Amino acid sequence: MESELIFCKSKVFIHPSKSAADNVPGFLIICKEAGQSKQDSTLAWVPERVLRSDQLQWFNDAELDLDKVKRKAPTILSSTRASWQFSVKLNSLYSIEFRLPNPNGWWYGSVLLHSRSFYEDDTLPALFFHDDICPSTELRRKELNKSFDPFASSGDVYWGGVDFRNTVRELVDLQRTVVDSTVWLINASLDDLRNFSPQKLTKDQDSSKNNYSDDLNGAVWNTWESAKWGVMSRIADATSKTGSYMGQLIRRHPLVKIAERNSDSPYVKKLLANPRVQEVQDDFDSARVYLAKWALGVKQEAENYQRNHRETEVYRRLLTNELGIDGENDVKFTDEELNRALERNYPLTRQKWDSFFDAQGRLMLTVQEIKDHIFHGGIKDMELRKEVWMFLFGVYFWDSSADERLQLDQTLREVYEMGYKEKWVNREPHEDQKEEEYWHDQIFRIDKDVKRNDRHMDIYEYNTADGKKPDSTTLQSGNLENIDEGSNNWVLKNPHLIALKNILVSYNYYNSDLGYVQGMCDLLSPIYYVVRDEALAFWCFVNFMERMERNFLRDQSGIRDQMYTLSELCQLMLPKLSEHLNKCDSSNLFFCFRMLLVWFKREFEFHDVCSVWECFLTDFYSSQFQLFFMLAILQKNADPIIQNLDQFDQVLKYFNDMHGTMDWDDLMTRAELLFVRFAKLMNITSRKEVLPSLRSDQGTSSSSGIQLHELSSGENTSGDYDEDLPTGSKYLRLLLSKQVVKQKEAPRQADSVK
Template identity: 55%
Template structure:
């Protein structure tokens, strides 16, 4: 009986004592049975002395093939008995990949004083005691010497790389290919296997320094590592390094004291401002002073965006943290953000990779971690490998259940495909050909609305750009200009645009009461672009519209409720901005309508919108997190708006022209911190209300009812104004509002 050999390395020793002649040579292998998942693969070490001469010869050849790049997944085989005996021979061991917590790599001494080694640490305490430290004797390993020769011949002195190859590098590279294998910042010698998000956060500090190179004995290495884990693993958030450089201070100063931000009130006579006003773009509009102020407000926001982008790119996290704390840290209501809360919101570098996503599921495809853990990854790290979205979005949008197995999902998807073709696509095709007189006008109007929006949909995206039969660029001899110029006349030929049309027509059959409303194509387009599958796009869109239908109700009650909630939010969280907008006749926040209607689809790039939406779909904090995102945009723009804009049309134009001027990840961080502050405000309000009620009852027991009423009225102002709409923001349950029955003559 054979098993797939995924990795093999010879001349890997166990030092059983301080006497070198007693060292045991063996093979370090990774193997997996064909029916097993990758997490069920095993890492084994087998002493040479326990193998037959034939087995040693086969493994030695496999070692050379892997070193030469010839070994690949499933192509090399070895006897299953070799792996089995590793579990019961002296010093041998076998551990599942899924049980490995971490691996520590100790590079060999350049002077040859010690060998390079690895320490494998198990999640299972009992198993840990049976795993010895493994030493790579590169001087007697044929595959390592052969690879060292090849690397020496190809050596580039100008490459800038200071890393010296050793045998442990091959094991590290194999682990990277097989699982989610991440190097920690707290100690670069430690690599985590399929780490949880909590572990990644715990090991994020760059303050700790590795000292393992000074340790020679097996017991000392193990003790040193686990002592380090005792100090780090249970720390929810390590202290970030204090980066106080000249460039950091310059960036902070640029943000807080830039003269453009204070142009109108304080610096109109400044030579610097006069120099700004010579800018050609300002010159073009300086006759219209209102427009000039809008430009300057946007320019001031741009200064902040560029400064924060510079901080992120150059790792100036401490500066950005101070900026967030100064803008959001304390609002005068004794609601202060903690260092830990800001750090967690800022740590968005642990994006989902293919290996990490696959590690979430067992061999049958069942989720092996909680749904909240998956959503935490999405919310705080997003998706790094974009192919994952094709699977992830089916879960986030409820097309497939989180508690299903791989086989159950396969059956469900097959059923949904058949249902779409039979119950929806066939119905609208039949209806289009056989519409009765009463419905003909309505159906014809719906088709025209859909086609008009589809034709204009995301025409700068590669999938939708060219209206050709294959969706590709036409030959140079052909032109699209004349065809595209007459928007209502040209026929849709692009296959992807035609599938958008089919899905929207099918949804019209599915939800005939709502009908088609402008903007729905904007919501479908990213879903189809990611999945590129008509049937699955339909079901994702159906579930997406569960929460979005309230945006398109005929009486606009759904979007109105959100606007009222946003107004309450602004009054509570941004009182100064709220007061200023009131002076500008903009207290109703009408300028936010479009952004909320299609979830910021027009304000951010296509890829950014995908990242934003999948975070919203998690409902990690709230099912209405889009309102916190909108609030963060208001908060980010508050200073430029309050300093430069005084009229309704100025405010409207400013926010309508924000497209491409905001960094979505910065807005998302601010959204999270604003939500945390809102939650704290509600908790404080509730505690004050409970205390007030208790005090009132106590006073009523000691005095007359009339005497107790007066003090209670004096304490009313201590409670912040928390409306039921604001309380609803703390809930994760979807807010669903349906359109009422449609009349036969109902045309929007």
């Protein structure tokens, strides 16, 4: 079968013995057969001695100019068989060891190939790169010397193995391990990556736990941690004073003196660079709100520093302490649970995504394994996100083939264009005047929201025919028709804004009972931005609204149920905050309404919103994981709220000003741990409910025990929990389900919409 040669390197030797005279030179090649995926590329080693002179010349030419030499390499391979010669599929390898050459020439650089099979017969010979006599390596070295860059892009000293590694990385997912920097895993599973993670090694590296890399040592950090919000409490007592007076109090506090003495520390510099710290002497309208934000800013900077500087143990302890796991009156996290939540370091790349599919484009992993990758690692780039979101939004079936997805694309486009869009584009006026008025009101609402949608985003910013920034000539000639951002009387020209309107109007036709409700454009905007295809974005939005429709019901029953669930969840998980919010007349959590309504769309930057949504869409732990994310926001802000805020309007203002101030990655980690803790609490409650009946039935205790969930080590079963906690709530029990909660709007009547 005809094949394309992808890589060729000469003078790659096998050393059968310690004697140099026994060394066998050969070519290391990679080729791909027509119609096969990159993952199925073949890696082979061919000894020089089995090649005819013309074949030898062919390989030498291919090494130096691969683009010009693309011939039927497999024909040559299939006609030769010799000792040590081998060929293997790249995706059948588990790992590759890249052993660097000695700088003084005492030994050659080499690679060891490890098969996924554990049988001895699958052992492959070590390959040694004799760079001193390899033409392509010598040529590359000369090029690097000209540019004064003797290092490869990875930071390693350049040698022949670098070219090989770079090619392999283009074909499969290749990731370096932490355990041994010479070992690279091929198409590693998440379990493989977690086994090689830094958290897995911390138990064997106790000496490095508190190894701070700057002047601010562990003692200073512990001082900050132990003092916590004491400084905020003192400052809050001066709310009737001016900002200047508060500044004096801050400067007199011992923690600030510590910061001044360590002013050269990167940590302290970053802390003091916080605008909330810099502005502390300015006057402000609401001192308590400001102080709460300042307190959170100090806390946020400390946590960011710890994470960014790999102080995972400190961050680990911080999370454990703040989430209320004291080991006596509450459940404990296991090391595995903590590691899983903290290990968000393996984003889904194009190579990793491709490795999930076979030659027909069908998934080779379980859906849960893929969702694990997405939930714990996110998606690397926007181009890949476009493809993955088609699965997450349910447009593509997880068990479909590549051909089936192509056919589905065509069908969905036809249905959208002919089944929905064309019908309203060519719509005749309705004979019922009220219905006609309702239709035009819907169009007006959609048009108004589209015009003010995400205008800071590049594709939505300019109202021009191509959506691009107008040149100076266009601006001077005044050809931008009716662009008056202060009114809604201008005409849409931007093709992307027009596409948003088309989709929303088509959805209005698709789901006429619901109609258009403000906030829907917020949900559509990220989908269209990522997908960039009007028809496919429409179907993503249709499927998305299957779960989000309950947020927009006319009687607000869907969002009310979520708010009620969140209130019970807060009461169970954050009792001190719940009690304080009750004193602030904020127990209904009204300030969370907008965040839940449009899934935090207005609280985070666009790319962060995409990351948050794709975690939610996996339903990895719960189909209502957005409530745990909201709970994480409440938990993160609990201390500054309790210390500084005591009025409903203060709490409302505090949460309304959160845009761009939160770290979604930290919150997602907290949300995961909060869910784990919640599940254990609910599990313990269920166990308590079952145990009395088991004790009363001695004859069936053995068999009945199979039905009980196993508790992790350290979980409390002593009955110390408050019996008034809402653990028996149907709303809370529903949080343990991955089944998407759906609520449909009732059929629209003439007087349904006023």
